[in-house]
Structures are given as structure tokens and as C-alpha cells.
Amino acid sequence: MKEVVFENAMTTLAQLQEREQRVLCRTYGRYPLSVARAFGCRLVDHQGREYVDLLSGIAVCNLGHSHAELLDVIREQAARLIHVSNLFYQEEQLVLAEKLTATCACDRVFFCNSGAEANEAAIKLARRYMQIIRGKNASEVISLSGSFHGRTLATLAATGQDKVKEGFAPLPEGFTTVAFGDFGSLEQAVNERTAAVLVEIIQGEGGVRPLDNAYLRMLQNFCATRGVLLMVDEVQTGMGRCGTFWAHQHAGLRPDVFTTSKALANGLPMGAMLCTEEAARGFVPGSHATTFGGGALTASVAAKVVDILQRDELPQRAERVGRMALDLFTGLRAIFPDQIVAVRGRGLMLGIELAFPGQEVWRALLDAGYVVNLTQDRILRLLPPLVIAEEDLRGFTQTLGEILERQEVKQS
Ligand SMILES: Cc1ncc(COP(=O)(O)O)c(C=O)c1O
Known part of the structure; x- marks a missing residue:
């Protein structure tokens, strides 16, 4: 029998790295941090050092870690x-579906286990709706450059970034990518074979890039006029993160289909596709399914998540605290105009674009006890729990300022 070693205070990062190299597929470039436990907005490593979590497990733990009410559920x-x-x-999944449909203009829900699966369901629904219900030979899905929709073959095909597709050809047919924010190229790409347009309201992996409201409203009118489904990927932006329950609500959109996952069950794996009564006609018993989707445990946790988000007005809090953070970052940019190119975002989905590759700054932040993400090489991405203390964001801003100052001294 092989010896199995469990987590304890003697565990070092080097030991874990060595064990991992032997047994796991090499799919992840990890942060040099082994998390032994987490509570509220803090991560704790095996040596007991605390870190401020400004990432929430990539927009997942919106209510923070080890939330007492969720543990009870x-x-x-x-x-x-x-x-x-x-x-x-x-009944658990019906309660959740009723709560979710009450937050938006969609009528029906399909439950699954991840963001990619939710998008996969959306793509399948769009195709089947067009082909069977509308009787049209329309199967193409148009998405935007820089987008990220998942790692299954179809969601990879819909993703507008080449680097994640490398080595996986042939990808499924029927996907076209058009330039981000360029309405003219979208208009040109839509034809009689188009089933749906799929967008993120704010691109996450793409570098915290928001689509403006004018573009989104034109998109909605255009899709309605051309008889094409408007599908919104809210896997990262949803569940209150961007200051409204769903990010599409800022622009007053009423998508035919939208997807969610990440924060839905605050850390338990769950995804959902929501759609209008009309679009839902695309599925009948047997046309789509999953073994685990909407299981009683994940569904009851997610139902509690929805309750808490609403009771504690966390989307509104995200909007308010996010504005405060953007003000702080804008102040920092004024001090370091050569190092910070832009600050942007909405609610608590925030990006600080550096003028240079950000690996060193990101690492210095981690060493100082702040966990953030670096995306597209130069964008510090913050996705803190929606309950993050304002003090933590102030501490982060001050620490980033000190790091940038050291960089400036080094470069001069
Ligand atoms: C916008 C968006 N869509 C889809 C996905 C894929 O979700 P998952 O990793 O749960 O499959 C992600 C993941 O980062 C995402 O950010």
C-alpha cells in the first residue's frame, strides 16, 4: 500500500509541488500558494499565513468562504x-428555478455543473430551436474576439482566443468570431445560417473589457429584427458581481438565453442555462440531459445563495464598493501614469491594466498577502467576494502603490 499524506502544518509548498508533479495531469500553472483553509475573505496556507482573497476562487465564493448559513444548509x-x-x-431544484426566474426576464432553467456545460446547453438549444421549431437551416453561433466561453470542444470553438485552441483541431463547425465592440463587423457576419450571437457583458479572461450599453442595445434590436437568438454568458459576471443581479440588467437587456455558474452555489459545482418560454421550445424530453445537474445538495445551497444576495443587498453593495475601489485605482493611476494604462470594470469585477508584463507586480502582491489574478499578461484582475471590507481594498491599493514605486525606482 502506498502511503497517503494528508494536510498538516508540516506540509510545505515544495512537498505538494513534488507530489503533484507525479500524479496530476499538467494542466495548471499554479500560484505558489497551498491553501489549507479559508474563511470570510481570507485564505490560510499550511504554515498559517493569511492572505486577503481578492479573487474568490475566480468569481465563485461571492459570499466569502465558510459562510455559516451555507454550512448549515x-x-x-x-x-x-x-x-x-x-x-x-x-423540490430543491424547483425552489431554485423559481428563485432564479424571479430575478430576471427568463422563464425556464436547465441545470448543469459548470460554465462550459451551461454554454454548451445554450448552443445546443439555439441550434435545435432554429432547426426543429423554426424549421431553418441555421446553426451558426457568432461570438466576439477576446471572449472566453469554456473548454469543451464547442465552447472552445465559440471562444475568441486562439491560444486556448492550440492542438485541439478539428473543432466543431458553425462558429464565427467578430471583432469586439465593432457593431459593423457583427452586422456583416449575421446571415440566414446564424442561430445566435453569444456575448459576455464584461469579458473576464479577455481582460475585464466591458461592452458599452449602446452596443448592447443595438445588438438586442438587431438580433430581434434578424430573428437570431441573443445569448449572454454571465458565468463570471452574474450573481450580483457587477452591481445588478445579472450584468445584462445594467443595459436593460432581455436576452433569449443566458448562462450562469461560478458563484451560483458559492463553491459547489453548479451551472444553469436560463431562457425564455419561446426559446425553451427547442428542448423536449430526451434532447439534453446531465446526471448531476440540479442535484438536491447544490440546488439547496444555491437557493440560499440567492436569498442571501437579495436579503443583504449584495449586488448594490458590489456597485457601491466597486465605485469606491475604482476611485482608489484612478487615484493611483494619477500618481503612476507611466505604469497604469487604464482602470476599468463594474461592481466588483475590476481590472488594472499595466503598461508592462505584470508577473513581477502580481508576485509582489502575493508576497505582501494579496491574492489577485493576472490576465492577458498585463491586467491585474480583481474579483473579490462581494462582502469584501473596504479596508481590504484600501490596503491593496496602498500596497500596489508601494510596489509600483519600488518598480519606478528600479527602472530609473
Ligand atoms: C465567461 C466565462 N464563460 C465560461 C467559463 C467556463 O466555466 P467553467 O470553467 O466552469 O467551465 C468561464 C470560466 O472562467 C468564464 O469566465
């Missing part, structure tokens, strides 16, 4: 029912 629900499959009626 997990305990109670796990003792009653965890899984039976979608062969059976389960």
Missing part, C-alpha cells in the same frame, strides 16, 4: 438527500 441537506438523478422530481 449543506449539513441539513446532506443528511436528507444529496443525489437521486434527474429521473426523479426534486
Whole structure:
């Protein structure tokens, strides 16, 4: 029998790295941090050092870690029912579907387990709706350059970034990418074979890049006029992160289909596709399914997440605290105009674009106890829990300022 070593205070990062290299597929470039536990907006490593979590497990733990009310739901629900499959009626998923549809203009929900799966469901629904319900030979999905929609073959095909597609050809057909924010090229790309347009309201992996409201409203009118489905990927932007329950609500959009995942169950794997009554006609029993989707445990946790987001007015808080953070970052940019190119975002989805590759700055922030993400090589991306203390954002800004000052001294 091989010896299995469990987490303890003697565990070092080097030991974990060495073990991982032997047993896991090499899919991840990890942060040099092993997380032993987490609470609120703090991560704790095996040596007991605390870090301010400004990433929330990539926009997942919107309510923070180890939330007491969610732990109660997990305990109670796990003792009653965890899984039976979608062969059976389960009240837990109906409660969640009723709560979710009450937050938006969509009428129906399909539950799954991840963001990619939610987008995959959206793509399948769009194709089947067009081909079977509308009787049209329309299967193409148009997405934007810089977008990220997932790692399954179809969602990779929809993703507007070449680097993640390398080595996976042939990808499924029927996907076209047009330039981000350029309405003319979108208009040109739509034809009688187009089933849907798929967009993120703010591109996340693409570098915290928002589409402006004017573009989004034109897009909605255009899709309606051309009989094409408007699909919004809210996997990262949803669940209150951008200051409204769903980011598309800022622009007053009413998408035919939208997807969510990440923060839906605050850390338990869950995804959902929501759609209008009309678009939902695309699926009938047997046309799409998943074993785990909408299981009783994840559904009851997600229902509690929705309750807490609404009760504690966390989308509104995200909007208010996000504005404060943007003001702080704008102040920093005024001090370091040669180092910070732009600051942007909405709610608590924030980006600080550096004028140079940001690896060193990102690493210095981590060493100083702040966990953020670096995307597109130069953009510091912050996705803190929606309950983050304003003090933590002030501390981060001050620390970033000190790091940039050291950089300036080094370069001069
Ligand atoms: C906008 C967006 N869509 C889809 C996905 C894929 O989600 P998952 O990793 O849960 O499959 C992500 C993940 O980062 C995302 O940011």
C-alpha cells in the first residue's frame, strides 16, 4: 500500500509541488500558494499565513468562504438527500428555478455543473430551436474576439482566443468570431445560417473589457429584427458581481438565453442555462440531459445563495464598493501614469491594466498577502467576494502603490 499524506502544518509548498508533479495531469500553472483553509475573505496556507482573497476562487465564493448559513444548509441537506438523478422530481431544484426566474426576464432553467456545460446547453438549444421549431437551416453561433466561453470542444470553438485552441483541431463547425465592440463587423457576419450571437457583458479572461450599453442595445434590436437568438454568458459576471443581479440588467437587456455558474452555489459545482418560454421550445424530453445537474445538495445551497444576495443587498453593495475601489485605482493611476494604462470594470469585477508584463507586480502582491489574478499578461484582475471590507481594498491599493514605486525606482 502506498502511503497517503494528508494536510498538516508540516506540509510545505515544495512537498505538494513534488507530489503533484507525479500524479496530476499538467494542466495548471499554479500560484505558489497551498491553501489549507479559508474563511470570510481570507485564505490560510499550511504554515498559517493569511492572505486577503481578492479573487474568490475566480468569481465563485461571492459570499466569502465558510459562510455559516451555507454550512448549515449543506449539513441539513446532506443528511436528507444529496443525489437521486434527474429521473426523479426534486423540490430543491424547483425552489431554485423559481428563485432564479424571479430575478430576471427568463422563464425556464436547465441545470448543469459548470460554465462550459451551461454554454454548451445554450448552443445546443439555439441550434435545435432554429432547426426543429423554426424549421431553418441555421446553426451558426457568432461570438466576439477576446471572449472566453469554456473548454469543451464547442465552447472552445465559440471562444475568441486562439491560444486556448492550440492542438485541439478539428473543432466543431458553425462558429464565427467578430471583432469586439465593432457593431459593423457583427452586422456583416449575421446571415440566414446564424442561430445566435453569444456575448459576455464584461469579458473576464479577455481582460475585464466591458461592452458599452449602446452596443448592447443595438445588438438586442438587431438580433430581434434578424430573428437570431441573443445569448449572454454571465458565468463570471452574474450573481450580483457587477452591481445588478445579472450584468445584462445594467443595459436593460432581455436576452433569449443566458448562462450562469461560478458563484451560483458559492463553491459547489453548479451551472444553469436560463431562457425564455419561446426559446425553451427547442428542448423536449430526451434532447439534453446531465446526471448531476440540479442535484438536491447544490440546488439547496444555491437557493440560499440567492436569498442571501437579495436579503443583504449584495449586488448594490458590489456597485457601491466597486465605485469606491475604482476611485482608489484612478487615484493611483494619477500618481503612476507611466505604469497604469487604464482602470476599468463594474461592481466588483475590476481590472488594472499595466503598461508592462505584470508577473513581477502580481508576485509582489502575493508576497505582501494579496491574492489577485493576472490576465492577458498585463491586467491585474480583481474579483473579490462581494462582502469584501473596504479596508481590504484600501490596503491593496496602498500596497500596489508601494510596489509600483519600488518598480519606478528600479527602472530609473
Ligand atoms: C465567461 C466565462 N464563460 C465560461 C467559463 C467556463 O466555466 P467553467 O470553467 O466552469 O467551465 C468561464 C470560466 O472562467 C468564464 O469566465
